[in-house]
Amino acid sequence: MTTLDQLRPGQRAEVLRVAASTSLAQRLAEMGLLEGASVRMVRSAPLGDPIEIELEGCHLSIRRADARGVVLRDD
Amino acid sequence: MALASPPTATRPFRVAVLGNPNAGKSTLFNALTGLSQKIGNYPGVTVERKAGTLTGSDAAIELIDLPGTYSLAAHSPDEMVAVDFVLGHIEGEARPDALLVVADASNLERNLYLVTQLLEADLPVLIALNMVDVAEARGIKIDATALAQRIGVPIVATRADRGRGLPELRVALGRLVATRSVPRPTIAYVEPAALTAGVAALASGAAPAFARALGRPLHRVELLRTLVDVDGHAEERLLKQFDRATLAALLEPARTAAGAMVPLSAIEAQGRYRWIKQLTAGCIERPATPLPNWTDRIDGVLTHRVIGTLVFAGAMLLLFQAIFRWATPAMEAIGSSFKWLASTISAELPEGALTSLLVDGAIGGVGAVVVFLPQILLLFLFLGLLEDCGYMARAAFLMDRLMTHVGLSGKSFIPMLSGFACAVPAVMATRVIEDRRDRLVTILVTPLMTCSARLPVYAILIAGFVPARRVFGVLELPALTLLALYALGIVTAMACAFVFKRTLLRGPPPPFVLELPSYKWPSPRMLAAQLLDRAKAFLQRAGTVILAMSLVIWAAGYFPRDAAMAAGFNAERAAIRAHPAGSGADAIELDAIALAAIDAREAALHLEQSALGRCGHAVEPLFAPLGWDWRITVAALAAFPAREVVVSTLGTVFSLGHGVDEGSTDLRDALASAQRTDGSPLFTLPVALSVMVFFALCCQCGATIATIRRETQSWKLAWFTFGYMTVLAWVGAFATFKVAGWFVA
Numbered sequence: 019m020t021t022l023d024q025l026r027p028g029q030r031a032e033v034l035r036v037a038a039s040t041s042l043a044q045r046l047a048e049m050g051l052l053e054g055a056s057v058r059m060v061r062s063a064p065l066g067d068p069i070e071i072e073l074e075g076c077h078l079s080i081r082r083a084d085a086r087g088v089v090l091r092d093d
Numbered sequence: 094m095a096l097a098s099p100p101t102a103t104r105p106f107r108v109a110v111l112g113n114p115n116a117g118k119s120t121l122f123n124a125l126t127g128l129s130q131k132i133g134n135y136p137g138v139t140v141e142r143k144a145g146t147l148t149g150s151d152a153a154i155e156l157i158d159l160p161g162t163y164s165l166a167a168h169s170p171d172e173m174v175a176v177d178f179v180l181g182h183i184e185g186e187a188r189p190d191a192l193l194v195v196a197d198a199s200n201l202e203r204n205l206y207l208v209t210q211l212l213e214a215d216l217p218v219l220i221a222l223n224m225v226d227v228a229e230a231r232g233i234k235i236d237a238t239a240l241a242q243r244i245g246v247p248i249v250a251t252r253a254d255r256g257r258g259l260p261e262l263r264v265a266l267g268r269l270v271a272t273r274s275v276p277r278p279t280i281a282y283v284e285p286a287a288l289t290a291g292v293a294a295l296a297s298g299a300a301p302a303f304a305r306a307l308g309r310p311l312h313r314v315e316l317l318r319t320l321v322d323v324d325g326h327a328e329e330r331l332l333k334q335f336d337r338a339t340l341a342a343l344l345e346p347a348r349t350a351a352g353a354m355v356p357l358s359a360i361e362a363q364g365r366y367r368w369i370k371q372l373t374a375g376c377i378e379r380p381a382t383p384l385p386n387w388t389d390r391i392d393g394v395l396t397h398r399v400i401g402t403l404v405f406a407g408a409m410l411l412l413f414q415a416i417f418r419w420a421t422p423a424m425e426a427i428g429s430s431f432k433w434l435a436s437t438i439s440a441e442l443p444e445g446a447l448t449s450l451l452v453d454g455a456i457g458g459v460g461a462v463v464v465f466l467p468q469i470l471l472l473f474l475f476l477g478l479l480e481d482c483g484y485m486a487r488a489a490f491l492m493d494r495l496m497t498h499v500g501l502s503g504k505s506f507i508p509m510l511s512g513f514a515c516a517v518p519a520v521m522a523t524r525v526i527e528d529r530r531d532r533l534v535t536i537l538v539t540p541l542m543t544c545s546a547r548l549p550v551y552a553i554l555i556a557g558f559v560p561a562r563r564v565f566g567v568l569e570l571p572a573l574t575l576l577a578l579y580a581l582g583i584v585t586a587m588a589c590a591f592v593f594k595r596t597l598l599r600g601p602p603p604p605f606v607l608e609l610p611s612y613k614w615p616s617p618r619m620l621a622a623q624l625l626d627r628a629k630a631f632l633q634r635a636g637t638v639i640l641a642m643s644l645v646i647w648a649a650g651y652f653p654r655d656a657a658m659a660a661g662f663n664a665e666r667a668a669i670r671a672h673p674a675g676s677g678a679d680a681i682e683l684d685a686i687a688l689a690a691i692d693a694r695e696a697a698l699h700l701e702q703s704a705l706g707r708c709g710h711a712v713e714p715l716f717a718p719l720g721w722d723w724r725i726t727v728a729a730l731a732a733f734p735a736r737e738v739v740v741s742t743l744g745t746v747f748s749l750g751h752g753v754d755e756g757s758t759d760l761r762d763a764l765a766s767a768q769r770t771d772g773s774p775l776f777t778l779p780v781a782l783s784v785m786v787f788f789a790l791c792c793q794c795g796a797t798i799a800t801i802r803r804e805t806q807s808w809k810l811a812w813f814t815f816g817y818m819t820v821l822a823w824v825g826a827f828a829t830f831k832v833a834g835w836f837v838a
Binding site: 036038039040041042043044045046047048049050052053060061063064065066067068070074075076077078079080081084 | 163164166168199200202203206231233322323324325356358359361362363366383388389392396397398399401402486489490491493494495497503604605606607608609610
């Protein structure tokens, strides 16, 4: 099972499901992080955390711990 | 449902301006309203209310700029205001007659999410498709006409920062006023069955009980939010009326009726995005492979492990350089013009209480504060530039990891950084933090950041008492001391945040989602408007609160005045004038020096006799452990309402008369030569350090306390901030005095 925090910079994957806390999951869902969405790992911050992801052309920053709740489809 | 009464000749048509953060909403609002803006606050909450009249249109339209929000599922006070305003739930605010939604064309699907929610508010809607240039640069083509037809609302393409599309937008707004037509989508939204069933169950079940408790009917949008947003704002409002168990029992049937296995919030998002996909199908054209864009390239550098960190450090250095050096000429000009005004008035008017009131009280007090205007404006210019071009979000991204060590997030970094300018806007800037606990902790510790008003105290004491030696060849000891004082503020703020997050405001770490917007050129017009606002607010404060405080302090330092004492000094002066030392230039100068010495002794004695002096004597024992005498105590006491006042008070206390500023070598000399009653010098290095540490940690600012009260709606928290900082300041100054004493000995 791959999760969002495990992607390498530049790697793209499809979202399978989001298992984060309620309010975070809602905020991410409102921004389009839903089942089937294509998400790309852009980079991690200089200190390793948080990470920057790209979602439908929009750049978001979330923490690694939260990204662990975003399960990706294994190819 | 609370429907607004129709606009009449006396009431303008009210249009609420909404949009996602970073969609260019404020720029558009400013461009549409020009200088007609009125800035205030919503009652009960502390979100800024900005309203203005639409310029360049025949129709009387009032625009109200609402806080940026991604969705109507409110999680922060800002988002709450946006939702409540749209539904007409804010006291004293009529429901808007129409909505203007600003959507970022380069991120259209996500921006349409809010639109789909607003379409359910039963109000006319107009979409401003903003930032079309950014979209074009990314190779994105949008068929606005087809999209407008499908959504059933007019869409106008704009570039708010260059003023493009604004005439068309004004025309469209005018037409909206005339027709008041509500949205008629040609592709209908099929609401997920779970939501429809849940809302229906809520409407027939708990809604009447809610309506009775709130004293008004609930709009369907509100019912939907109550159903979907677990721990959201709608639920929180009801929790004020019902206890948790009762509310859970009331909501239970509706949430069961929805019968969903996945959270309703995910179902709602899926449903809306499905509709957005249908609406935009064929209307948005994207290049198969995304064009490389500037933001990605710049971010490759600015968030790079090494270069990014260096650039960040460089930006912060530049900020300090700007405040300390570039502001100096303007500050000197302001300082000398106040001095000129003071000396002109004292030359024209006879000596006495009135002249003293004008020169020492009003001009001295206000002048000491207005001097900071250039520094404050430079700082706001710098922060505004960083914010407007999109770098601030990167700073939060870079700093988040460090902030998590004390239990905060990167979002607290920006307000704390602003604290270097002034705690008042910094405390207001905490509004971007959604989590209540994080926001409160940030508010509590932000006043510890070294604000620009502390600078003059540092400047004069460092120049006077820290030897200008070089250490390690290049670094100067005074500069290092200043740096250490700034570091002290930062470290203490972090330590306090750490403690507060684990004691008073304990809670789980909040989720962190931060948008990193595209970089863009800052808009000079917008920056200028912001600076003008800041300057006005600052000068207003100087003209009212600080003027009043200066006058109170002046009166406390001037009265009561012993007439017999004054007569004695007058006799001394008369004696010198009657028997000059001689007629040569040297002799005349000798007389002048003798006269000045008498003036100084008189001023000092009067002050000691005054209410302020007596007060200083009375509390002297409290501050004696810090190495202070009654004069330093008086200056510190006088500075409690506004710490800027300390320099002018020191000037008076150490008997210099008027027109004192921190560049003044006279004040520096006077402090250096000040003696204790036993004849030993008063200001030793430990005493100077003790005073500086006290000022670094103490919350000597009435405006900050008032702002904290306003932002937190709690006098308790405001006084807590004051209390803990004062205790910290005393302990810190005491420790500094003792430790430095050992080293010097």
